[in-house]
Amino acid sequence: MPEDTSIPPSIPTGIPPPPSLSPVPRAVRWLLHAFAVLCLALGVLGIFLPGLPTTVFILMAAWAAARSSPRLHEWLWYHRFFGPMLRDWARGGWVSRRAKWNASFVMALCAVVLFLTVQKLWIPILASTNMAVVLTWLWFRPEPPQA
Structure with a gap:
């Protein structure tokens, strides 16, 4: 049976994959994952609360997720709202x-x-x-x- 090389339906076509980084020790990975989730929560709150920045927290969440949770990082990278800002930042700030x-x-x-x-x-x-x-x-x- 031939191998299925199609793109999974959750990944949009034409968008480059998120950058991958070297793994970190397990304890650091847990701390970074907790930090990523906290920053993501604050970023989402920032959408609704004036004065609380969204972009900064999402960038920090993506940075921490890239080092701790490839699944969360990929979700952020392809997200319809957060993804464009992350990809723009990765391409040159x-x-x-x-x-x-x-x-x-x-x-x-x-x-x-x-x-x-x-x-x-x-x-x-x-x-x-x-x-x-x-x-x-x-x-x-x-x-x-x-x-």
Whole structure:
């Protein structure tokens, strides 16, 4: 009987496989897996909670999963929402223009809320300064080439 070389239905065609990394010791693997799950949970929460970053936590989850759980890493890599940002980052630290605008909007909204609700002025000033530094870095990241 000939061997079936077709791609499993869960893996989309045209997407390169996730990068593989060398294995780590078992104890480290368990710690990294726990870290990956924690970061994934925080990243998902970040979708719904303004001020909690999604992209950073998903990137950290993918980094830890690549070293601890090939199955979780592959799931993240091919995920319809998380996969594109991971693949763009792996190809050269690319960040889409849409992600930049979304981050800018959410950070501006958080800054407004802080200035309207926090009594001590130095707190929203410090937080807004940090957000401005992050946004400056983010807008200098390269964007993926247009298809």
